[in-house]
Amino acid sequence: MAASHLFVCIILCTYYSVAHGGDDDEHGFVTVLTSRSFQPEAAECSTSRVNLEPSRATAFVPLAHRHGPCAPSSQTSEMPSFTERLRRSRARANYIMSRASKGTVSTLADDDDANVTIPAHLGGSVDSLEYVVTVGLGTPAVPQVVLMDTGSDLSWVQCAPCNSTACYPQKDPLFDPSKSSTYAPIPCDTGACRNLTADDYGDGCVTSGGGSQCAFAIEYGDGSHTRGVYSKETLTLAPGVTVEDFHFGCADDQDGSNDRYDGLVGLGGAPESLVVRTSSVYGGAFSYCLPAQNSEAGFLALGGAPSANTSGFVFTPMRVEVATFYVVNLTGISVGGKQLDIPPAVFSKSTGMVIDSGTVVTELPNTAYSALRTAFRSAMTAYPLLPPNDDLGVDTCYNLTGFSNVTVPTVALTFDGGVRIDLDVPNGILLEGCLAFQEAGPDEFPGILGNVNQRTFEVLYDVSHGKVGFRAGAC
Template sequence: MARKAQSPFPSINILFFFFSFTLSPFSPQAVSASVFKRLRLFSTEVTQPTSSVLSLSLHPHSSVIKPPYDSYSDLVLSRLAGDRARAKLINSNIERALSAFNRPHDVKPDVQVQPEDLEAPLTPSGGGYVARVGVGQPVKEYYLIADTGSQINWLQCLPCGQCYAQTDPIFDPSGSSSYSPLSCTSQQCTALSRQNYQCGRNNTCIYGALYGDNSISIGEFATETVSFGSSGSVQKVAIGCGHANQGQFGKAAGILGLGGTAVGFPSQIQAKSFSYCLVDLDSSSSSTLEFNSAPPGDSILVPLIMNPKSEIYYYVELTGITINGEQVPIPASAYQIGEDGRGGIIVDSGTTITALPAQVYNSVRDTFVKYAKKLPPAAGIGGLDTCYDLSSTPTRDGFPMMSFQFSGGKTLPLKPQNYLFRADSDGTFCLAFQTTSQPRSVIGNTQQQGFRVTYDLANKMYGFSPNKC
């Protein structure tokens, strides 16, 4: 029997105060023990491992949840603004985590540094992707933001002390026979220790997810059955039931956190891999987010790197970018993770425009311009400084050839739609790269579109397979 819903949660302000001043400070021991926690957490007592392929439909956010903009130009500017904020805060928030990790004795007692505080800001204004996820018994389907930069899975729940507007009806846990609150001593709740959790009434585990753009979700941590369309279901998946929520989630019901921690969705369902194929952001088509599927046979395989001091994110060693045969090298100091956890290049589903160090970006831009003389130039838009008027389609030989170079000598050819970003409705396209002043870079989803991108977690490899949407 489903438990009856409790009374609504207090206001966001009260809960934020509560979480800010009662939680224990972040400690490096919590991170160093995370591998042990992951193995302990997902024993067969909690949920049976699954090796079958599970699949969710994956949609551009703006195709299923219409953004509130009067013009396409406004939508683009919103995407770019959110994108820059996400890239900046991914970097600055990791820096905060590393400072606490590397110098734990320098952290003042009144400074609360929580890993869940270090979630990246969301960019739901038509710049990301949502998965259609089944929750509960009987199954109710919801659009959740699929985000490799988030870890806690959650959705808004009734009763709702404070909720934002969403497209789907709000989930009612009292109507699900498989909903089960987690106790404060449960293995799943223990995995949230040092990550914004508190023990509530009746020994109930309470989670709190605070994002970089001040969006927030607080509620009950529970287990629930998650369904994957007709491909199957997994029982007893830990998921947050948010009773107090606010922020910019673009009318999605919540978050599907694909990050690399023990509470991330891939670990929750014991997936050996996950993969997605991202269609164009403006497309009305959909593709799939798959778990446990093998990389296609024509995949370009490159190492997947985890930062032991910041486990949420997935890194790759991008060593250079080649344009018409001329290589723009990326220095090892930019693509390798240092002993202090700094540096590296993150692959991110929620970032649209790839962010590179200024020196690297300037070289890429200048080399591109040299070989793009047949493309008619246009004024820059929204901080993108290299744009072209493609209202009259140039001949094929007008587009430069571009490819990514990875460690091990692997090469990934890019199509024009992977390096040019549509900037308005009049035919203006801009180079889909920008600068970052932070010590790490981010590969955005423009370069990933049209590829089946596989995260082989068991073998620590990426697979990039073209034309698989």
């Protein structure tokens, strides 16, 4: 497929309203059809709800769920079970919380006013509850379907040659560096390689072609790992928009459940991430909108925040922990239009909420989660509550079989500065009939704002100004 065909044009459309800010809802409940919200969707892709502000982007790169029809390639194998996908997400969340609880604030990047936007999709076609974008790698550009991950830094793709015992079977052909005129491995005795080791991504040196090359290794929270040669290449974000010195891992050793995507693009705060490496151009600012359903598309945008029109956003302070993680402070929760009686000390004890595009279900401190669960269950007594399932890691799931519609209580989260976001109903609250929240641990533990709660919002990371914004109804 030609590189010019990698990027789908955006269709601007009618604003889809999701309330945020202001007083509690007048009624606090929304009735939704189960046929549209809780059952498998038709295998059709639509971009009709994307609402990207033209003044804030110069190009478009789609984003979609990696299990959905909007993902770049059709699904050809059975996707992992709902239980397995939540198990992976919980393992990842535990890893993030263990790291973030020991973190310190890092230095923030400078800003600029350039920008580029990439369509993004829910990753149904590559067996995941995470989100994917399609980029071009190499010269000529080869399409790569990669996970979009704010909870990690080093980008990578699987590279040829790699046999079936060392690499997992992805949907697309492996990236072949020998066919690119701009590929180069990074030598071992270089500043870039030393920095990789200092940031705990180094894996020594490997000898190839008579030279010593820099090796990388990444261990993920779900037990999987990725290893190979640290390299540089030309990355195409959109037609005519390239990153000439893109550093990434050319992986030839995989272990664990990596589904069928081609690789990962790291958007964390450490020096190896795409955001930081392009900060001289895009100012370290980026945003995305995660679509609510598999059949819809969203976007990933680099740059544009400091000088762009941000009138539709509400902003709360943000800090960067352990170099990688973007953290905000949760101060309140409401259910059905009523603020929960959670002592302020519960939130002040916590080290904050990590905003993570790769974690599915939101993790809350014990006291806050208990209050949310009690209020939500009270509002949903009309529907059969399923027994707790330890394998799922979520304990508030409903049997909605036989109901033509379901009345769901609204849920709103409040952050520092009085910033409130009303979650999308039902797709920002329920996941396959389960409340998309779970217990993180003691109140002192950090929480995680998972990707289900973020759905339909444009989440804008203005890193240089230390704030994050939410704009409702963006996709």
